[in-house]
Amino acid sequence: INYQRAHFVASYGKASQIPPSTCPEVSFVGRSNVGKSSIMNKLFGRKGLVKVSSTPGKTSNVNFFEADGVHFVDLPGYGFARRSKAERDRWAQLIGDFFDLERSFNLVVSLVDIRHDPSALDHQMIAFLQESELPFVVALTKADKLSRGKQNQQLAAIKQQLNVPAEDIIVTSSETGQGIDELKRRIEAACL
Ligand code: GTP
Ligand code: MG
Numbered sequence: 001i002n003y004q005r006a007h008f009v010a011s012y013g014k015a016s017q018i019p020p021s022t023c024p025e026v027s028f029v030g031r032s033n034v035g036k037s038s039i040m041n042k043l044f045g046r047k048g049l050v051k052v053s054s055t056p057g058k059t060s061n062v063n064f065f066e067a068d069g070v071h072f073v074d075l076p077g078y079g080f081a082r083r084s085k086a087e088r089d090r091w092a093q094l095i096g097d098f099f100d101l102e103r104s105f106n107l108v109v110s111l112v113d114i115r116h117d118p119s120a121l122d123h124q125m126i127a128f129l130q131e132s133e134l135p136f137v138v139a140l141t142k143a144d145k146l147s148r149g150k151q152n153q154q155l156a157a158i159k160q161q162l163n164v165p166a167e168d169i170i171v172t173s174s175e176t177g178q179g180i181d182e183l184k185r186r187i188e189a190a191c192l
Helices: 036-044 085-100 120-131 148-162 180-191
Strands: 007-012 025-030 062-067 070-074 105-113 136-141 169-171
Touching: 025 036, 025 120, 025 180, 036 062, 036 070, 036 105, 036 136, 036 180, 105 120, 105 180, 120 136, 120 148, 136 148, 136 180, 148 169, 169 180
Parallel strands: 025 070, 025 105, 105 136, 136 169
Antiparallel strands: 007 062, 062 070
């Protein structure tokens, strides 16, 4: 996949507005602030294409990007504590409806912060992906914030807690680019 010409396609506030898939799709799910938008920018090699913010809840719509005939879908994050119930309900509806759609779900990248044990919502998200038999990989994010030794410790602990096979977990950093080539390989394998 040539990521050089990645571009924004469209943004949707409701799953019912999203047109049917026209090509393979890779979507990004995870807690608010875990680094979904950042990892997409790193894949694309473009700093500002996907909006990033240190304030959780930056992405509130389903945003489609395209690179070389593959769609990349940035989804709003879950688990932002200071969000109102109405906002949390809207999230659940949007994500639930999105994965209910009849789409080309080639790969879901489920992001989990490598520094912490997976939250209840991370567990729910991954259980949902497993039950729905959606193809997914777990990207552990922000690895640059830990030493290599700590990374390996957390990798082992999280692998056990999530009950996901080792080959489906990738240690990543959008700062250093760690794991990005591996993620690209998984995306290629799922889309081509
Ligand atoms: P929402 O849109 O709110 O759901 O968040 P998001 O998952 O898209 O997170 P986003 O990419 O906006 O990143 C949140 C914050 O984490 C920003 O301040 C990023 O700069 C930072 N961040 C993301 N990835 C990394 C990483 O790999 N390393 C470090 N050190 N910081 C990161
Ligand atoms: Mg975002």
